[in-house]
Amino acid sequence: GAVVSQHPSWVICKSGTSVKIECRSLDFQATTMFWYRQFPKQSLMLMATSNEGSKATYEQGVEKDKFLINHASLTLSTLTVTSAHPEDSSFYICSAKPLPGNTIYFGEGSWLTVV
């Protein structure tokens, strides 16, 4: 099946710094990638939809200036958490949708801890 790679798997950063998470589709091109966040005992919540070559579409309540998304190529999207704070500590996971097809493939996720 299609493979989506996410890096890093774990990251610890100091409060006030920025951290970048990469999401790569390894064997297909993805015009659309999705970024989710999951807090303990909650469901995966969509943060934003990343479209190659255009601005990301953010869900209500997600600060676009804090969570910068770049989808510069058909195989790579990045999420940068800027000026991270402890409340940003969470599990972040990306997914990608190849064309054509209905299946959406997920990365392994990234655990972010802000100290």
Added chain:
Amino acid sequence: ILNVEQSPQSLHVQEGDSTNFTCSFPSSNFYALHWYRWETAKSPEALFVMTLNGDEKKKGRISATLNTKEGYSYLYIKGSQPEDSATYLCAPYTGTASKLTFGTGTRLQVTL
């Protein structure tokens, strides 16, 4: 925000038992329902994408049915094995939302 409910939240069965879980979702503007199997420390694995009312799909010992009129889907596992232990997620994709909305999942544990 779509209300997607999965039940039970967790389930503990013995090897060889058959089991099933439920996913409930709003039936309006339905486009597709996705089922995923998510093992700890791995990527969620796509199991099924279901679109038609009455659809039934099967993958090995796992099968799923879909009722779009009443807004529910069942996932069945026949003869559960320890390797089936995972969290099973459902996510409807609606025309209005144009995105997957996930339930909290059913956590299955299969013991010997």
